[in-house]
Amino acid sequence: MIPIANPIIEDEEIQEVVEVLKSGFIAQGPKVAEFEEKFAEYVGTKYAVATSSGTTALHIALLAAGVGEGDEVITTPFSFAATGNAALYVNAKPVFVDIDPDTYNLDPSLIEAAITPKTRAIMPVHLYGQAADMGSIMEIARKHDLTVIEDAAQAHGAMYKDKKAGSLGDMACFSFYPTKNMTTSEGGIITTNNKEFADNCRIIRAHGEKERYKHVVLGYNFRMTDIAAAIGIAQLKKLDKFNKKRIENAEYLTEHIKEIEGIKPPYVSPDVQHVFHQYTIRVENGSRDQWIAFLNENGVGTGIHYPIPIYKQELYQSLGYSDECVESEKAANEVISLPVHPRLNVDDLEKIVQTLEDASRNFL
Ligand SMILES: Cc1ncc(COP(=O)(O)O)c(C=O)c1O
Known part of the structure; x- marks a missing residue:
């Protein structure tokens, strides 16, 4: 049977993981920092915050943007369930808008009719590796003062005009699940040019700690390990x-x-x-x-x-x-x-x- 997905893990990834295991830094450490820097540079954003999965990346990004109870998040129903679930995690309501039948991505001409005074964010998905119509989506978002979080879980390296997916909205979330275009085993990352969002994401990722043992908000343990980041560094070179x-x-x-x-x-x-x-x-x-x-x-x-x-x-x-x-x-x-x-x-x-x-x- 020709499989539908088949991740490529070679000697380089194995060697990188062995090095990490020998180094003693096996949770979040220097490899995560290196991976974040390299991924941000690849996507063309100032910041990247690595996470334990694409799902936790979406969860963190919504919290970092201040989306919560009573807010509405416009997104597509034609996606993996995690896209909608992320809004539910933060007690917001996912509002589903239909897709363009050719691209399978959010149809921007239907978005404005779904905007209410409760709408806080739009979460387009770049389905199958094809960027959504971000020009139109950003125009609508700016007009209505909404935050745009790209679900770029399937779009590593995808381009919209001359920019990479992940650099088009206010924040973007990638998944590194093994079937994706590159992997870290489990893993995810948030990219952004907004320092405040990036800082918020880092705090929420690690127990809401601003400094060691000083918890300023309710955070989580959504960190990536150096073992995963080492695989990611090797994979990014081949993406x-x-x-x-x-x-x-x-x-x-x-x-x-x-x-x-x-x-x-x-x-x-x-x-x-x-x-x-x-x-x-x-x-x-x-x-x-x-x-x-x-x-x-x-x-x-x-x-x-x-x-x-x-x-x-x-x-x-x-x-x-x-x-x-x-x-x-x-x-x-x-x-x-x-x-x-x-x-x-x-x-x-x-x-x-x-x-x-x-x-x-x-x-x-
Ligand atoms: C569109 C989309 N969003 C979110 C996710 C969640 O990513 P993860 O499986 O890394 O949690 C996935 C992948 O599984 C996905 O395809």
């Missing part, structure tokens, strides 16, 4: 190479599958450099199970990102959500992610194309 391979794989797939009946390759906006965390095709409503069964039976791994809009999750239904975002629901029924990771070789790519051709011939 551009990994992304280049993902983009080449995606271009190959699109070139070879665009004529196949019954499937639609991903759309890439002219404003972005898509880094293909996922390569996600669309099939006609009602046919997805059949496509997936055929692909899996013939050795091609698949994923569904994501099968249920966040507001339709049992948790959100129990909270009283009754939204109906038409495009998100349609996408949730029609998307299939195919392998695109940098470990694929030409044989794998040919097999994915061939299997899709066979599937199309077999049951369309």
Whole structure:
């Protein structure tokens, strides 16, 4: 089976981790500081604050921006549940706005209608590695005095116009979970150009301590370890190479599958450099199970990102959500992610194309 994700951990990462284990600094220490500096430089922000996961990065960023009880956070329902859950952690209300059916990202033309006096923040997701329409989103946010927190969990190295994802909003949160474009095992990071936000994030990350044993706010233990940061430093050096391979794989797939009946390759906006965390095709409503069964039976791994809009999750239904975002629901029924990771070789790519051709011939 060609797996849908396959992290690349090489001798360099292993060596870096061994060095950390021998150094005695195995919790947050100098490697975390070095990783933060290098990641901020890569993204093009002044500050970066490393965390224990992408989810804790989102949680911290919302707290650092002062979002809390009674506030509303506008976001997309077509994402991993952590995006919505982060707002719930801080006792705010996630307000779901539908997506653009081509990019699968927040549709900016629908945002203003969702703004109320309670709205404090917008949290766009750069889904699958394609930056959201940040020009329009920032314009709306500035007009209504809202904080923008990018959920860049899937967008390491992605570009919007001439800027990197993670440098476009007021703060941004990345995940380094093993399936992502680069990993630290578990891990996350917040990037920002705002010193006050960065300082707040550091305090909240470590028990609300401003100085040792002086707790100024309710904080958490959301720190990254030096073991994870050492993996991150090695991975960051290879990120551009990994992304280049993902983009080449995606271009190959699109070139070879665009004529196949019954499937639609991903759309890439002219404003972005898509880094293909996922390569996600669309099939006609009602046919997805059949496509997936055929692909899996013939050795091609698949994923569904994501099968249920966040507001339709049992948790959100129990909270009283009754939204109906038409495009998100349609996408949730029609998307299939195919392998695109940098470990694929030409044989794998040919097999994915061939299997899709066979599937199309077999049951369309
Ligand atoms: C869009 C999105 N947001 C948030 C997260 C949460 O990141 P983590 O798994 O590192 O907590 C993920 C990844 O899993 C994600 O894909």
